[in-house]
Amino acid sequence: MTRATNVVLLLAAVCTASCKGPPTREPLLIAGSTTMREYLEGLEEEFERRNPTIDVVFGGGGTAAGAMAVKKGAVDVAMMGRDLSASEDDLTLRNYLLARDSVVVITNPSNPVDGLSLAQLKAIYLGEVRSWKDVGGQDSPIVVYEREWSDRSRKSFGALALSGDSDGVVQSAKTAPSADEMISAIRSNPSAIGYLPMNRMSKDVKNLRIDGVEVSRITVLSGRYPLTRSFYLVVSNPPRSAEKFVEFALSADGEGILAKNGLIPTF
Amino acid sequence: MGAHRMLVLSVAAACALAFVPSSGRADIQAQGSDHSVELRGSTSLYPLAQRVAEAYMQEHPGASVVVSGESSFRGLKAMIVGTAEVAMATDIVPEELEKLARTRSVKFDRFDVCRDALVPILNPANPVSALTLKQLSDIYRGAILNWKDVGGNDASIHVLSHEGTSGTYETFKQTVLGDSAVITPSARMLSHQGVLDLVAKDPDAIGYIGMHEVGASKVPTVNGVTADAASITSGRYPMRRQLSLYAREPISSETKGLIDFFLDPAKGQAMVRELGDVPMK
Numbered sequence: 001m002t003r004a005t006n007v008v009l010l011l012a013a014v015c016t017a018s019c020k021g022p023p024t025r026e027p028l029l030i031a032g033s034t035t036m037r038e039y040l041e042g043l044e045e046e047f048e049r050r051n052p053t054i055d056v057v058f059g060g061g062g063t064a065a066g067a068m069a070v071k072k073g074a075v076d077v078a079m080m081g082r083d084l085s086a087s088e089d090d091l092t093l094r095n096y097l098l099a100r101d102s103v104v105v106i107t108n109p110s111n112p113v114d115g116l117s118l119a120q121l122k123a124i125y126l127g128e129v130r131s132w133k134d135v136g137g138q139d140s141p142i143v144v145y146e147r148e149w150s151d152r153s154r155k156s157f158g159a160l161a162l163s164g165d166s167d168g169v170v171q172s173a174k175t176a177p178s179a180d181e182m183i184s185a186i187r188s189n190p191s192a193i194g195y196l197p198m199n200r201m202s203k204d205v206k207n208l209r210i211d212g213v214e215v216s217r218i219t220v221l222s223g224r225y226p227l228t229r230s231f232y233l234v235v236s237n238p239p240r241s242a243e244k245f246v247e248f249a250l251s252a253d254g255e256g257i258l259a260k261n262g263l264i265p266t267f
Numbered sequence: 268m269g270a271h272r273m274l275v276l277s278v279a280a281a282c283a284l285a286f287v288p289s290s291g292r293a294d295i296q297a298q299g300s301d302h303s304v305e306l307r308g309s310t311s312l313y314p315l316a317q318r319v320a321e322a323y324m325q326e327h328p329g330a331s332v333v334v335s336g337e338s339s340f341r342g343l344k345a346m347i348v349g350t351a352e353v354a355m356a357t358d359i360v361p362e363e364l365e366k367l368a369r370t371r372s373v374k375f376d377r378f379d380v381c382r383d384a385l386v387p388i389l390n391p392a393n394p395v396s397a398l399t400l401k402q403l404s405d406i407y408r409g410a411i412l413n414w415k416d417v418g419g420n421d422a423s424i425h426v427l428s429h430e431g432t433s434g435t436y437e438t439f440k441q442t443v444l445g446d447s448a449v450i451t452p453s454a455r456m457l458s459h460q461g462v463l464d465l466v467a468k469d470p471d472a473i474g475y476i477g478m479h480e481v482g483a484s485k486v487p488t489v490n491g492v493t494a495d496a497a498s499i500t501s502g503r504y505p506m507r508r509q510l511s512l513y514a515r516e517p518i519s520s521e522t523k524g525l526i527d528f529f530l531d532p533a534k535g536q537a538m539v540r541e542l543g544d545v546p547m548k
Contacts, residue, residue, distance in 0.1 A: 086432055089341055091367055094350045218324045221333045222317040266333045267303055
């Protein structure tokens with residue numbers, strides 16, 4: 001499907017949805033990254049509670065289509081799961097950094113391996129490297145843990161570590177149904193590797209350095225930790241309702257909701 | 268299918284018309300908290316700014332300093348339209364952005380954080396090890412087309428340059444070509460990484476880049492001078508520039524704090540030296 005078709009389809013979806021709202025409420029059209037949309041859970045409800053005359057209408061379409069739609073004035077706010085590209089950026093677009101998203105790669109504290117390169121991490125998850133000795137560790141098979149398909153940290157890990165190839169994870173990988181169970185699985189298995197969202201970091205497991213960089217709020221904000229991406233709200237010539245939404249998302253209360261959803265606020 | 272597509276299109280068109288944003292707007296007020304500073308811009312300044320930001324956050328546990336590397340032009344634009352407090356850029360603000368700032372009644376201040384130089388880069392297999400400014404200018408204007416004319420092999424020169432939003436390009440234009448000169452149309456415009464990658468692959472390529480970004484490329488002297496701290500500070504090396512932070516007025520106390528930290532001889536400027544850059548003083 002072409003990008004133009006994407007824009008048309010998301011517009012149609014947004015419009016159909018908006019027509020159902022009460023006529024007295026002003027629709028605020030937000031479209032773009034569906035991944036980012038999941039992280040905004042709770043933000044829209046709280047915003048509408050505080051602004052009863054505004055009806056937030058979400059459409060998907062993806063990051064590229066969202067950027068195009070906001071430039072054309074077809075939607076009020078675009079959600080982007082990455083930086084604007086040089087060709088997308090222009091003098092009128094404003095992309096407000098809302099939060100950063102990151103994942104922590106973990107092993108058992110007894111594992112002598114302290115860090116992996118991005119390439120090694122990817123090779124382990126795709127099953128191309130199967131023993132710890134191939135990445136400087138002991139001669140023991142690597143036990144790969146992942147999260148269930150609907151989990152947000154699985155999607156982040158797929159996008160950040162596997163170039164989006166979450167389905168290519170080695171067949172023998174085990175699934176941890178929650179962050180707590182991920183932690184207890186890794187804690188009880190010296191050969192295991194897994195991952196956690198930033199807000200669930202635990203002292204019971206070892207955080208691996210990636211490309212030599214230790215994971216922390218500081219290295220995620222500085223942008224040096226490699227498993228990091230940025231979420232933006234983008235406006236071009238926004239109506240007041242769109243400005244209010246961006247202001248709320250960037251406020252202490254808005255950023256608090258994003259933090260609860262596992263993002264690293266830039267607040 | 269055709270009819271269905273038509274319907275979708277017409278619905279979309281109607282909606283697009285109905286939801287054209289109203290005019291008459293104020294700027295978005297929230298910029299995060301007083302303890303949050305965002306830096307965007309030059310990829311040349313990015314690695315240094317990341318380290319300084321981390322040191323600042325360690326010293327100020329409540330602070331958030333967020334850094335993104337894009338380009339000087341895009342960093343300056345973000346600072347002017349208000350999506351970032353601070354731009355990382357070279358010491359030249361393109362006229363297009365000065366104009367944008369005037370249109371939006373935005374005032375900003377410049378703080379020079381380090382000196383730097385651009386260097387020509389060649390493939391390690393290229394026998395040329397010295398170029399004059401005049402030769403560089405002739406190569407980029409398309410007046411010299413063959414390596415043998417500058418003491419190299421009998422092979423055509425493959426000219427690589429940077430996209431127009433790159434501060435590196437602005438400095439090159441100013442220090443080598445002069446404002447009115449035009450780069451040969453056969454030049455390829457690439458990202459920083461693109462220039463490095465192609466120079467690494469192509470023995471007949473020439474590019475230019477910040478002195479700390481050369482990777483495995485061969486760096487010829489310019490007018491017989493090697494770019495280093497001494498030749499930059501003394502002014503003997505010709506392709507010099509300053510890397511700067513630009514902050515939009517009014518400058519918040521946290522932004523001021525970060526800039527002061529960057530300029531502090533014992534803190535930011537010491538890190539400039541540690542990372543091999545050249546401090547201002």
